[in-house]
Amino acid sequence: xxxxxxxxxxxLHGRPLVPPLSAxxxxxxxxxxxxxxxxxxxxxxxxxxxxxxxxxxxxxRVHLGGRDITALPTERRRVGLLFQDDLLFPHLSxxxxxxxxxxxxxxxxxxxxxxxxLQRAGLGGYAARPPASLxxxxxxxxxxxxxxxxxxxxxxxxxxxxxLDAALxxxxxxxxxxxxxxxxxxAVLVTHDAQDVPAGAQVIELPPGVAVGPVADDV
Amino acid sequence: MxxxxxxxxxxxxxxxxLALSEAxxxxxxxxxxxxxxxxxALGASVFTALAxxxxxxxxxxxxxxxxxxxxxxxxxxxxxxxxxxxxxxAFAIGLAWLIAPAGALARLIAxxxxxxAPPDWVTVNDPHGLALVAVLLxxxxxxxxxxxxxxxxxxxxxxxxxxxxxxxxxxxxAPHAWWWRVGWLxxxxxxxxxxxxxxxxxxxxxxxxxxxxxxxxxxxxxxAWQGLSDGNVARNAQGAAAALLLTGVLVMLVAAGFVVMxxxxxxxxxxxxxxxxxRGFEGRRPLAARATVGSVATVYAGVVLAxxxxxVAGVWTFPALWPQGVSGAAWAQVVQSASTVGFTAALAAxxxxxxxxxxxxxLEAAPPRWDRRITPLVLAPLVLPQLLLMVGxxxxxxxxxxxxxxxxxxxxxxxxxxxxxxxxxAPAWRSFDRRYExxxxxxxxxxxxxxxxxxxxxxxGPLASALAIGFAVSVAQYLATQFIGAGRHxxxxxxxxxxxxxxxxxxxxxxxxxxxxxxxxxxxxxAWAQRRPTMQP
Numbered sequence: 001x002x003x004x005x006x007x008x009x010x011x012l013h014g015r016p017l018v019p020p021l022s023a024x025x026x027x028x029x030x031x032x033x034x035x036x037x038x039x040x041x042x043x044x045x046x047x048x049x050x051x052x053x054x055x056x057x058x059x060x061r062v063h064l065g066g067r068d069i070t071a072l073p074t075e076r077r078r079v080g081l082l083f084q085d086d087l088l089f090p091h092l093s094x095x096x097x098x099x100x101x102x103x104x105x106x107x108x109x110x111x112x113x114x115x116x117x118l119q120r121a122g123l124g125g126y127a128a129r130p131p132a133s134l135x136x137x138x139x140x141x142x143x144x145x146x147x148x149x150x151x152x153x154x155x156x157x158x159x160x161x162x163x164l165d166a167a168l169x170x171x172x173x174x175x176x177x178x179x180x181x182x183x184x185x186x187a188v189l190v191t192h193d194a195q196d197v198p199a200g201a202q203v204i205e206l207p208p209g210v211a212v213g214p215v216a217d218d219v
Numbered sequence: 220m221x222x223x224x225x226x227x228x229x230x231x232x233x234x235x236x237l238a239l240s241e242a243x244x245x246x247x248x249x250x251x252x253x254x255x256x257x258x259x260a261l262g263a264s265v266f267t268a269l270a271x272x273x274x275x276x277x278x279x280x281x282x283x284x285x286x287x288x289x290x291x292x293x294x295x296x297x298x299x300x301x302x303x304x305x306x307x308x309a310f311a312i313g314l315a316w317l318i319a320p321a322g323a324l325a326r327l328i329a330x331x332x333x334x335x336a337p338p339d340w341v342t343v344n345d346p347h348g349l350a351l352v353a354v355l356l357x358x359x360x361x362x363x364x365x366x367x368x369x370x371x372x373x374x375x376x377x378x379x380x381x382x383x384x385x386x387x388x389x390x391x392x393a394p395h396a397w398w399w400r401v402g403w404l405x406x407x408x409x410x411x412x413x414x415x416x417x418x419x420x421x422x423x424x425x426x427x428x429x430x431x432x433x434x435x436x437x438x439x440x441x442x443a444w445q446g447l448s449d450g451n452v453a454r455n456a457q458g459a460a461a462a463l464l465l466t467g468v469l470v471m472l473v474a475a476g477f478v479v480m481x482x483x484x485x486x487x488x489x490x491x492x493x494x495x496x497x498r499g500f501e502g503r504r505p506l507a508a509r510a511t512v513g514s515v516a517t518v519y520a521g522v523v524l525a526x527x528x529x530x531v532a533g534v535w536t537f538p539a540l541w542p543q544g545v546s547g548a549a550w551a552q553v554v555q556s557a558s559t560v561g562f563t564a565a566l567a568a569x570x571x572x573x574x575x576x577x578x579x580x581x582l583e584a585a586p587p588r589w590d591r592r593i594t595p596l597v598l599a600p601l602v603l604p605q606l607l608l609m610v611g612x613x614x615x616x617x618x619x620x621x622x623x624x625x626x627x628x629x630x631x632x633x634x635x636x637x638x639x640x641x642x643x644x645a646p647a648w649r650s651f652d653r654r655y656e657x658x659x660x661x662x663x664x665x666x667x668x669x670x671x672x673x674x675x676x677x678x679x680g681p682l683a684s685a686l687a688i689g690f691a692v693s694v695a696q697y698l699a700t701q702f703i704g705a706g707r708h709x710x711x712x713x714x715x716x717x718x719x720x721x722x723x724x725x726x727x728x729x730x731x732x733x734x735x736x737x738x739x740x741x742x743x744x745x746a747w748a749q750r751r752p753t754m755q756p
Contacts, residue, residue: 051657074660081661087654091676100672101662150662 001065001153002026003048003186008060010043010052018044018206020060025154025202027184030177032197034190035206041190044206045156048188049081050074064153080152080185082160086143088131094118094142095127101150117145121175137168144176148183155180157189161196173198231599231634234611237618241610242463247456251464254457256436264439265468267348267432268421271355276414278356278511279363280407284398285508287371288384295512296368302361302519304738306695308712309731311354311430312719313522316529316728318342318350321537323525329538337537343431348438350431355424357518359417366413370406404487408480415473416601422469423462423604426697426712429720439465443606447613448701462606469604523735529728549729556714563694563710564737566625570632571689571741574640575682577633581641582648594645598638609702616703623705631703635696636689643688647681680749687745691738711737 003025010018018040025031033041047058051074062070069077088097098114118127121141131139147155161169177198180187189196197203251257286292317323321337343350370376387397428438439461446458533544600608612631613622621627659669697712711734718727
């Protein structure tokens with residue numbers, strides 16, 4: 001499935017923040033958005049996920065696998081989102097976090113699928129553990145697994161490596177790119193760090209925008 | 220959303236004009252001015268409200284100054300919960316027995332003083348209202364301390380406070396000197412609303428004034444209430460005029476309070492300019508502060524003990540410290556009134572559920588623009604004189620034919636519980652990380668699934684607290700129950716107040732104990748809900 005952005009732009013109080021942008025990302029490929037703080041990178045991701053809120057306004061169309069998802073509610077877009085923080089639900093076990101994401105179906109089969117994913121990520125013994133008992137790197141991996149187990153057709157990555165230490169960041173990057181390749185999911189990555197950019201990725205440098213604080217920075 | 224906003228706002232918006240329409244009657248004002256009881260009743264109201272409010276404010280500032288960031292602070296904050304949970308009326312009934320001429324304190328000192336009969340003192344229902352001042356002061360002190368604690372525990376305030384105290388110490392100021400010279404200049408204005416709520420409550424309280432307040436004449440709030448509950452329309456209008464007069468007095472006192480506060484701020488800034496450092500923290504003042512907290516806690520424990528003993532006392536002659544016989548007569552009568560207990564609990568559960576559901580609906584769905592405008596209205600019952608509010612609400616209930624109905628009672632109890640439920644829920648709800656919701660939505664789950672599986676479990680603590688607080692507020696309602704219930708529905712509070720003001724000590728104590736036990740049970744359930752096993756590392 002490929003993700004297509006057609007003349008997508010973001011404005012704030014009627015003033016352009018992100019100029020019209022068109023791009024296409026194929027299965028297993030990564031589109032990288034770079035730019036200064038306040039350039040609208042995260043707002044663009046929010047628009048793609050259907051989470052953009054006033055006073056920010058997005059225009060243009062977004063197609064995923066040939067269908068127009070621009071007007072679809074977030075939960076029906078099949079677009080995953082990873083933040084800087086893992087945002088694992090702290091009151092659920094690692095396995096229950098994954099089960100929350102898995103599509104509905106036979107309970108035993110779902111548990112087996114979640115456990116298999118954990119096994120593959122080297123986290124086999126952690127299924128019943130609370131997220132808080134895992135290291136930062138382990139939590140980041142569980143967070144990615146959770147996003148992928150929802151079977152998204154595209155994954156949006158909002159600086160997912162920025163809070164990891166240098167050694168862990170390298171390993172996590174390899175883990176993420178390998179998973180995307182395996183599952184043939186296209187991705188849009190927002191980053192400040194050129195080292196995050198995978199080989200062969202398309203890179204779009206956004207021009208400086210209007211600094212709008214946490215809405216644009218954190219979404 | 221509009222329906223939720225109307226449920227929040229309409230009763231309050233409608234209540235005040237309705238109350239005013241009744242109170243703005245020329246002949247009612249003539250009758251009020253002609254009432255020979257007015258000057259002393261008004262004087263007693265102003266004195267009791269001002270003395271208790273100023274006393275509670277002064278003690279709060281002093282205790283925080285000397286105990287904050289000390290080991291005693293943690294003990295104080297732990298003691299606040301049980302103190303707050305004890306209903307006002309139950310506390311007044313217990314304290315009245317402690318300080319009565321034939322009460323526990325007199326019996327304690329009787330052997331030393333050589334008393335064989337109760338001293339000829341008027342310590343309860345005294346003409347100056349000193350007993351009412353004591354009850355109000357002791358009952359509002361924990362509320363103000365809790366408000367200060369809530370403010371000082373906010374992450375941004377706590378961090379700033381720590382840094383400022385550390386900096387002040389490096390500049391040679393003792394922590395208490397920093398509080399008086401800098402700290403309170405910053406934070407005291409943020410405690411204006413709780414202080415205003417205390418003043419409004421003290422000025423217009425009826426149930427406590429009936430139990431321990433002056434009798435002849437009573438406070439103006441009681442006079443107003445007597446007029447409003449009279450069958451005569453002219454007396455009703457006079458009562459409404461008295462309620463409006465009390466509101467006017469409240470407005471004047473608040474205006475004067477702001478002037479005094481501005482003056483104190485200027486004086487405080489001048490003291491800063493003098494640069495006096497103050498003595499070190501190790502002095503007698505922290506010891507005195509700890510002793511004060513200990514004394515207040517002892518009074519609360521004594522009140523609960525007094526209620527317990529009194530409720531089972533049989534023959535108990537003066538100056539015996541303990542009853543000569545135990546009697547289950549009071550509790551037998553309580554058992555016969557099981558329907559009152561059940562009705563009180565059911566009404567409180569329904570009102571607290573209503574308050575929490577309305578708060579959740581509002582917090583979940585209100586656009587920020589509406590939130591800013593409507594929130595002050597939701598919180599208005601905390602600072603508006605209840606007497607005037609009830610006059611208006613009663614008129615509203617009459618128009619909707621809800622007076623005397625269970626639905627009407629539920630509605631007014633919900634509105635009274637709402638500001639407390641809202642205050643308990645809003646900080647946690649507003650600081651909830653919205654990215655959890657975005658994560659859930661991008662995982663393909665609907666909002667309902669997110670609320671049910673993630674948000675409500677994560678907010679179960681504040682939700683349980685809000686339910687317990689709403690429950691306690693409903694149980695304690697006196698005026699609302701009397702007015703909207705039109706005297707047709709008895710609750711533990713109305714029974715306890717009626718029995719206490721009628722001098723039936725043991726039965727009043729049993730009802731007061733039950734009135735205290737119900738909210739305590741709700742708070743215990745809330746604490747249990749918050750301690751359920753969760754995913755801990």
